[in-house]
Amino acid sequence: MNETPLWASESFWKKIAIWVTAGSFVILVILTMDSLSKTGAGSKRVPAYAVINKKIDYQFKTALHKSMPVIGDNEFLFGKEYSEEEARQLVDLGKKTTQTKNCMNCHTILGNGAYYAPDLTKAWLDQGWISGEMRENMMVKFLMDPANNARTFGSNRKMPNLAITEQEAKGIIAFLKWMSSIDTNGFPYNFKTIEAQE
Amino acid sequence: MNTSDLNGIIPKSNRLLDKARTYLDDFKAWVNLDSSNLSTGQQLAVKYFTVAVILFFAQLLFGMLAAIQFIYPGFLYEILDFNVNRMVHINAMIVWMLYGFIGSIYWLIEDESGTGIVGLKWANIAFWVLTGAVTLVVLVYLFIQIGPGKDSSLWFINEGREYIEAPRWADLGITAVMLVFFYNVVATFSKGQWSGIGGVLVLDLIALVGLYLAGMFYMTNITHEQYWWWWVIHLWVEATWEVLVGVIMAWSLMKLLGVRRKIVQTWLYIEVALMFGSGILGLGHHYFWIGMPEYWLSVGGFFSALEPIPLVAMVVHAVYDAGVHAFKTVNHPALAWVVAHAFGNFFGAGVWGFMHTLPQINMYTHGTQWSASHGHLSFFGAYATINIAFFYLAIQQWRGGVWMAAGAHHAWRWKWALGLLNAGVVGMTIALLIAGYEQSFIERAVEGSTWGGYFAAQNEPSFQRAMGWRLLFGGITLAGFILLVWDLLTIGKGETRKIPTINQS
Ligand code: HEM
Ligand code: HEM
Ligand SMILES: [Fe+2]
Numbered sequence: 121m122n123e124t125p126l127w128a129s130e131s132f133w134k135k136i137a138i139w140v141t142a143g144s145f146v147i148l149v150i151l152t153m154d155s156l157s158k159t160g161a162g163s164k165r166v167p168a169y170a171v172i173n174k175k176i177d178y179q180f181k182t183a184l185h186k187s188m189p190v191i192g193d194n195e196f197l198f199g200k201e202y203s204e205e206e207a208r209q210l211v212d213l214g215k216k217t218t219q220t221k222n223c224m225n226c227h228t229i230l231g232n233g234a235y236y237a238p239d240l241t242k243a244w245l246d247q248g249w250i251s252g253e254m255r256e257n258m259m260v261k262f263l264m265d266p267a268n269n270a271r272t273f274g275s276n277r278k279m280p281n282l283a284i285t286e287q288e289a290k291g292i293i294a295f296l297k298w299m300s301s302i303d304t305n306g307f308p309y310n311f312k313t314i315e316a317q318e
Numbered sequence: 319m320n321t322s323d324l325n326g327i328i329p330k331s332n333r334l335l336d337k338a339r340t341y342l343d344d345f346k347a348w349v350n351l352d353s354s355n356l357s358t359g360q361q362l363a364v365k366y367f368t369v370a371v372i373l374f375f376a377q378l379l380f381g382m383l384a385a386i387q388f389i390y391p392g393f394l395y396e397i398l399d400f401n402v403n404r405m406v407h408i409n410a411m412i413v414w415m416l417y418g419f420i421g422s423i424y425w426l427i428e429d430e431s432g433t434g435i436v437g438l439k440w441a442n443i444a445f446w447v448l449t450g451a452v453t454l455v456v457l458v459y460l461f462i463q464i465g466p467g468k469d470s471s472l473w474f475i476n477e478g479r480e481y482i483e484a485p486r487w488a489d490l491g492i493t494a495v496m497l498v499f500f501y502n503v504v505a506t507f508s509k510g511q512w513s514g515i516g517g518v519l520v521l522d523l524i525a526l527v528g529l530y531l532a533g534m535f536y537m538t539n540i541t542h543e544q545y546w547w548w549w550v551i552h553l554w555v556e557a558t559w560e561v562l563v564g565v566i567m568a569w570s571l572m573k574l575l576g577v578r579r580k581i582v583q584t585w586l587y588i589e590v591a592l593m594f595g596s597g598i599l600g601l602g603h604h605y606f607w608i609g610m611p612e613y614w615l616s617v618g619g620f621f622s623a624l625e626p627i628p629l630v631a632m633v634v635h636a637v638y639d640a641g642v643h644a645f646k647t648v649n650h651p652a653l654a655w656v657v658a659h660a661f662g663n664f665f666g667a668g669v670w671g672f673m674h675t676l677p678q679i680n681m682y683t684h685g686t687q688w689s690a691s692h693g694h695l696s697f698f699g700a701y702a703t704i705n706i707a708f709f710y711l712a713i714q715q716w717r718g719g720v721w722m723a724a725g726a727h728h729a730w731r732w733k734w735a736l737g738l739l740n741a742g743v744v745g746m747t748i749a750l751l752i753a754g755y756e757q758s759f760i761e762r763a764v765e766g767s768t769w770g771g772y773f774a775a776q777n778e779p780s781f782q783r784a785m786g787w788r789l790l791f792g793g794i795t796l797a798g799f800i801l802l803v804w805d806l807l808t809i810g811k812g813e814t815r816k817i818p819t820i821n822q823s
Contacts, residue, residue: 130514130580133587140591144598151617152545155610159541166541166609212538217467219478219536225401230544230608231685233480235757236388236400238772239685241607248769267396273773277391280399288467299540305615307607308767309681 161208165303169207172197172294176301177315178245186306197294198256207298213288214295221282230299231307237279244293244300245313248273252314256293263289349807355718359428359435364716365445366421367709369452371803373414374702376456378796380406385792388785402463405476405483406456411697412481413452418705419562420499423519425712426569427503431510437502444498451491455484472536479543481551482533489534496527514583518590519565526558541609548604555696556625556667557597563663563704564589567636567656570707574653575643585635592628600625606677607684615677622675626668636660648817649714649722651732651809655707658740662699670695670747682762687784688754695747698739706739709806717810719817727813731805738798745791753784 126132162168167189175192194201202210218224218240224233229240238246248271249255262269264286266279284292353361384403386393394403424441428434435441458475465471476483484492500523507516533550537543568582602618636656647653670692674683683689710732714722757775765771775781 128584130584130587133584133591134514137587137590137594141594141598144595148598148601151613155545155605155614156542158611159539159545159609161539165611166539169538208538213467215538215540216469216472216536220465220467220471220475222401222405222464222476222478222483224478224480225404225483226399228685230540232544232604232608233685234401234404235685235687235690236384236404238769239767242767243769246769271769273770273777275391275773275776277776278395280396282464283466285466291467295540302541302609304607304609305612307681307684308762310763310766312766312768 167191167298167301168204169211169294169298170202170204171301172207172211172297173201174301175315176244176297178242178300178311178313179316180310184306186309187311188306189301189303191301195252197297198290207294210291210294211298212291214291214293217284217288217292218295221284226279230302230304237277239308240296240299241304242300242308242311242313244296245311245315247312247314247316249314255314259293259296260286260289263292350811351716352718353716355716357428357434358438359424360712360715362435362438362441362445363421363425364712366417366424367712369449370414370417370421370705371709371806373410373417373452375799375803377407377410377414378792378799380404380410382789382792382796385785385789389782389789398460399463402459406459408481409459409483410456415559415697415701415705418701418708419559419566421712422566422705422708423499423503425708426566427506427516427519429573430513430515430569431507433506433510435502436505436509437498440498441502444495447491448495451488451495455488458485459483469536477536479533479547482530482547486534489530493527493530496530500524500527513579514586515565515568518561518586522558522561522565526554526562529553529558544608545605545610548601552601552604553598555700556600557594559701560593560597560628560663560667561590563659563700564593564632566704566708567632567659570652570656570711571636571639573711574647574649574656575639577639577643581639585631589628589631589635592631593625596621596624596627600675603675603677603680606680619676623672625675626664626672629664629668633660633664647723649710650724650726650729651722651736651805652707652710652714654732654736655703655710658736659700659703659707662695662703662740664699666692666695666697666699666747682758683754686754686757686761687750688758691747691750691754694743694750698743706802710809713806713809714817717813720810720813721815721817722810722813726810728805728808731801732809735798735802735805738794738801740798742791742793742795742798745794746788749784749787749791753781753788756781756784 158164159166171191173194173196175195177190177192178187179190180187218229223229223240226234226237227240228235231239231241244255249258258269262271262279263284265281267281270278272278353364356364380403383394383398384400384407387400387403424435462475465475472478473486476485477489482489503523504520507513507520529550532546535546537546564586568586571577571582572579598621599617600622602614603622605614605618637660640653640657674680674688674692710722714720756778760778761767761771761775765774
């Protein structure tokens with residue numbers, strides 16, 4: 121009874137620990153390479169930045185039992201058609217601004233962040249912007265002066281003034297429009313877009 | 319300003335400094351701790367612990383401000399907005415826990431390797447550099463807050479990415495300090511002797527520091543950016559931090575209870591295998607909805623569902639050992655917090671994590687107060703508790719190795735601090751859970767997650783009541799913290815009985 125059985129010995133578990141860790145990590149690296157290659161801007165799941173020139177919707181597909189982004193005809197942003205590079209620059213400005221203004225510590229982006237303000241994943245498609253025609257202008261005005269264009273839905277929670285310039289506001293809107301076209305595996309579920317109500 | 323004004327200011331500020339110095343001296347005399355009870359490595363460790371406690375206080379304070387804003391949105395509006403308070407709340411948490419871990423490791427490696435810390439001078443410089451950097455980062459958070467949408471803002475103000483907001487200059491500084499720390503650990507074990515605990519510790523630290531680098535880059539593609547961001551957050555708290563805590567626990571169980579080395583080391587390897595085996599691919603539970611391929615729904619769901627298993631193993635290990643040794647220990651508060659850790663880790667991470675980790679459920683709970691409920695119980699239960707346990711070990715030594723078990727004076731203080739802190743966090747967790755269910759139902763399931771749906775859920779009386787309860791229990795948490803600090807400063811004062819040495823059995 122003095123012999124320690126293999127399954128209870130230190131060296132056995134040491135080897136297991138090393139192999140399990142190394143194995144899991146190798147699988148993660150392989151999956152990472154695959155996932156990143158399938159989600160570059162311009163892939164099927166994550167459209168090219170020039171998608172901001174198009175009409176975007178998010179529709180429930182009964183067969184898949186989830187909603188999917190639907191990319192339609194031309195629908196220029198701020199009345200301008202952007203080349204892929206121009207679009208990338210504008211989205212980049214917007215994305216960077218969402219970081220430097222710390223949006224994520226009130227809002228969620230793709231569902232991650234803080235829970236004090238609504239999710240931004242499909243903000244471009246939200247019915248809160250009333251109609252497709254009014255949307256762009258409302259958004260610019262709101263972002264530049266949220267206190268006086270407050271959209272509190274009866275909650276008294278107002279977004280603060282974050283000193284967002286007009287160019288930054290346009291960038292943010294381009295970023296939101298591009299993000300709304302990403303295939304998020306059906307999150308959020310059963311979302312009714314601004315297009316659906318018209 | 320003319321020079322005569324200046325002439326008036328200098329003596330005035332001198333007088334103020336003198337006054338501050340007298341207060342500090344009075345405070346030190348009252349606390350009456352003798353640092354000659356500590357080795358030089360331990361003296362460094364307690365510096366880390368001191369800053370950790372101060373940042374813990376900052377965490378709770380700014381959490382309270384943010385919680386008040388949920389009820390009175392006008393509170394500090396455009397002065398300290400919610401995003402600023404929340405950022406300080408969670409950053410202070412990450413940083414105080416890292417300070418606690420670093421301090422614990424400096425503390426235990428001397429004992430574990432059997433020699434003094436190698437490169438202590440560098441370690442001390444690194445401490446002051448890190449603390450200076452943290453102070454500067456917090457001041458910028460509070461007084462500059464945000465910047466224009468340019469790279470310079472990411473470099474000098476904040477990176478705007480939850481949990482790792484620190485600007486890039488600080489990222490580089492933190493990495494440099496971590497390299498010094500890493501050098502200390504490796505060189506100390508190399509000079510003294512290696513052990514199973516030492517080996518796991520070093521490999522884990524390589525992973526921990528390496529992962530931090532994954533979070534330093536800016537990307538336009540939000541899907542890729544969040545992919546790497548989770549490498550830091552998830553692979554820290556659900557892999558490398560868990561293992562680090564396993565190391566600290568293994569060492570503490572030997573010290574507190576006299577458990578045999580062979581037993582704790584075997585358990586440590588089992589924990590590493592189970593934790594990394596489930597936690598590394600469990601990362602996938604954050605990839606369900608960020609644009610990543612569908613296979614993550616299966617991979618993430620499956621492996622993350624296994625993550626509670628190592629946490630069960632850890633509870634069994636700690637409680638079994640405590641039972642075998644009949645809870646005989648010379649430090650009651652430390653053992654109590656170790657037990658709180660084992661259960662907190664199991665419930666906060668294991669149970670609360672499991673409840674929303676399958677994609678079919680996460681579809682509705684994702685990004686609601688449900689996550690916050692889990693976040694509070696897990697970070698507190700898994701990591702705040704073990705750090706507090708270590709604070710008690712440290713203070714015992716600092717007092718000169720006095721008795722802190724049965725019949726110790728003023729034991730009500732640590733007991734009440736333990737009770738209030740745990741009751742406070744559990745209370746907040748339950749309040750947030752109720753709010754989370756309500757949000758999942760009204761906002762996600764019924765309203766389809768529109769902005770209107772979001773606010774409909776926020777305006778529900780049951781949600782608002784939950785926010786009130788959260789604030790109340792936050793206050794209880796804060797009260798427990800204040801009592802904890804008082805106890806840490808006074809416990810063992812005037813105690814003359816020394817601890818007998820513990821033999822491993
Ligand atoms: C001590 C260990 C753990 C800590 C400290 C921790 C902490 C957290 C925190 C703070 C979040 C919120 C992240 C955010 O702000 O978006 C989170 C999310 C999450 N955690 Fe954990 N966690 C731990 C362990 C676990 C375990 C073991 C599981 C599963 C069994 C789990 C499952 C989840 C899931 C599914 C989410 C995503 C929530 C969402 O979709 O919004 N966690 N965790
Ligand atoms: C005085 C006690 C506390 C109060 C009033 C408080 C309040 C808050 C508030 C208002 C938030 C923002 C949630 C949101 O975005 O809606 C938050 C987030 C958070 N707090 Fe606390 N908190 C307290 C203590 C703690 C403690 C002790 C811990 C852990 C040790 C903790 C960990 C966290 C984490 C991880 C988050 C982010 C959660 C997520 O994003 O899912 N808090 N807290
Ligand atoms: Fe996770």
